[in-house]
Amino acid sequence: MIMKKITLLILSFLTLNSFSQNFSGEIEYKYSIIPKEKSQYIDSIMELNKDVKINYLITDSFYKSTKYNEGEYVYSYTYDNISKRMYDDYADRAYITYRDSRKANYEYYGSTILKDSTEVISGLNCFLVKYDSEFGDSKSYYSDKIKVNYESFKDHKIGNWYEKLKEVDGSISIKNITEYEKYAEVRKAVKITEKPLGSNYFELPKDKIIVASYPALDKKVELIQPTKEQIELYQRQIKKASENLNDGENYICYLSFVLTKKGEVKYVEAYKEGSSYFDEKAVEIFTACNFDFSPGVIDGRKVSSQTYFPIEFKR
Structure with missing residues (x-):
């Protein structure tokens, strides 16, 4: 009887621990354009983005988002909480720029969390959050299973990132939809891989100089x-x-x-x-x-x- 209780206690602990531990790993997103009307302009945007994938690495205090088009590297931005900087690297530039993550880049009006509005994405039950900002409306789906320690991103005001993380208890966006006048932009997770990530995963290229961006x-x-x-x-x-x-x-x-x-x-x-x-x-x-x-x-x-x-x- 005692052994049974101990076994149940250990299993309970392990189950709780697996759900509550911070996520560290890689998320692969499929990027797509959803047209709201037919036009040559929309067709050109869809053609330019017909095979875009986004590779996202995240662990406490660090993240890196890398964009590929038809398998070719296009752009990446990397953040580390030590320098409080976000580094932007374009494939066709000989230099990398940095932004001060403590300086907000747009005005954020508010959000609405809809726990009852759910969708299953990549096998995960996700809830909806709607956002309103000076750039218009957007919405994101989050899973309680994919979380980071939001306090490790404290003072990150670009994209209102820290506040967004905090209000969903550190959950990472599994699907995001940004509305524009003539089309919607969709980023949806298609593969999630948990793995430890050291600081070496977030190192910048050695062959480029690093300079401040204009807003910094x-x-x-x-x-x-x-x-x-x-x-x-x-x-x-x-x-x-x-x-x-x-x-x-x-x-x-x-x-x-x-x-x-x-x-x-x-x-x-x-x-x-x-x-x-x-x-x-x-x-x-x-x-x-x-x-x-x-x-x-x-x-x-x-x-x-x-x-x-x-x-x-x-x-």
Whole structure:
């Protein structure tokens, strides 16, 4: 009788422990676009994202989300709670940027937890949470079986991450739906693998420099007053390139570049490509003018950072 009680006690303990321990492992998500209307614009978005998968690694204090398109690495963001930074790495960039996770990136209005609204996803019973923010509506499904210690992500305000985790007792999103005007974006877990993850899983590439992102700066990069010669060269080249526009037309190109803490300009490129001719001209003109800038500042110290520079062509 005593042995039976001990056996039941041990089994009870093991069962409780398996449900309450913090999750550490890998979640593979399938990404898809659900159209709300038919248009060439929606078709192009669906074509670009027809074979997107997201690999998500998470353990207490760390996570990394990696996006693949047709098996090719596209982008990843990595967080560690020690530095309180989120690192963004794009496959086609020679540098990595970091954000301060303690600075919120959008306004969050509220949420509604619907424990009775359930769905079975990847074999897990999940409950629904609806969110409202300045970007619109979204909803996520969570399982009580997949949890992390939310206190290990304290002060993580980007994406309202800490507060979201806290209100669902550390549960990780198994399915997420973000609503846009013309389509919905769906991320759904298709495979969940529990395994221990050391800090080595979250190491950054060694072959790229790491710089501050524009939002991370306390004081932004500033253009130093150009010389008369620089201004004249800029105006002359803008006017000449603008001859390729029709009367009344204009085109704005936003350049992205890295300014080192020593004031050196590196990696100039069009931030969002539109017209290849004007994007190329913008880079050419910017480079020829050789403008000087004062570096961005964080905590009173000059830092290397990514920044932007608009160039407008008009006729």
